[in-house]
Amino acid sequence: xxxxxxxxxxxxxxxxxxxxxxxxxxxxxxxxxxxxxxxxxxxxxxxxxxxxxxxxxxxxxxxxxxxxxxxxxxxxxxxxxxxxxxxxxxxxxxxxxxxxxxxxxxxxxxxxxxxxxxxxxxxxxxxxxxxxxxxxxxxxxxxxxxxxxxxxxxxxxxxxxxxxxxxxxxxxxxxxxxx
Numbered sequence: 001x002x003x004x005x006x007x008x009x010x011x012x013x014x015x016x017x018x019x020x021x022x023x024x025x026x027x028x029x030x031x032x033x034x035x036x037x038x039x040x041x042x043x044x045x046x047x048x049x050x051x052x053x054x055x056x057x058x059x060x061x062x063x064x065x066x067x068x069x070x071x072x073x074x075x076x077x078x079x080x081x082x083x084x085x086x087x088x089x090x091x092x093x094x095x096x097x098x099x100x101x102x103x104x105x106x107x108x109x110x111x112x113x114x115x116x117x118x119x120x121x122x123x124x125x126x127x128x129x130x131x132x133x134x135x136x137x138x139x140x141x142x143x144x145x146x147x148x149x150x151x152x153x154x155x156x157x158x159x160x161x162x163x164x165x166x167x168x169x170x171x172x173x174x175x176x177x178x179x
Contacts, residue, residue: 004178005048005113006041008034009098009120009130011082012053012066014073019151026149026156027078027121033174034119034147035081040178042085047178048111050089052098052130063090096126099133108139115140117177119147124155128163135167144174 011034015024041049055061056069063084070079084090091102098104098118108116116139118127127148134141143163150156163169 002046002048002111003114004046004117005050005108005111005115006037006117006119006177007098007104007130008038008049008051008082008084009118009126010052010054010093010122011120012051012070012079012084013075013121014056014069015075015078016073020074022151023121023149024075024078026151026153027075030147030149031078031081033144037117037119037144037147037174037177038082042088044178048089048108048113049084050091050104050107051084052091052093052102052104054126055092055094057094059094061092063092066092097129097133098126099130099137105137113139115142117142117144119144119174121149122156123148123150124152124159128159131163131167131169135169141167141169142172142177143169144177145171147174147177 041047093102116134118130131141164171
């Protein structure tokens with residue numbers, strides 16, 4: 001049992017969409033901090049590492065197919081550093097929130113998690129909505145601003161402020177998230 005989970009959201013992305021250029025510019029700046037955070041979480045027995053990733057409308061896609069599509073996408077350099085190990089917990093999702101129509105809440109409760117660290121993309125969309133869903137489920141929330149990526153920088157900053165103010169999320173640098 002652990003009281004903390006690092007939830008890595010939507011980092012397995014083929015970057016073949018309308019906002020890919022803006023997003024990859026942001027992801028490039030946070031790929032190292034998120035990779036290091038995931039690596040530290042993987043090494044600790046008291047932290048659950050869980051990847052939750054969009055299935056991009058392919059409801060038959062397996063974890064391996066989602067990973068491979070991302071690696072075969074436009075920016076494999078942004079996928080390789082954060083590719084989940086085979087033993088890493090993985091849940092596909094269908095909408096913005098990591099909780100919506102997934103087993104994430106059940107898994108977190110089974111593990112005894114009290115605090116969720118949200119990292120990944122997109123700050124003003126999937127991270128924000130996942131934070132709200134974590135908040136209404138009474139999980140404490142941490143978000144490392146240096147380990148989330150945005151499409152729109154202004155909206156990303158506003159989303160972080162909303163999470164901090166409205167959801168009592170702690171904004172903590174990735175290097176300090178597991179302390």
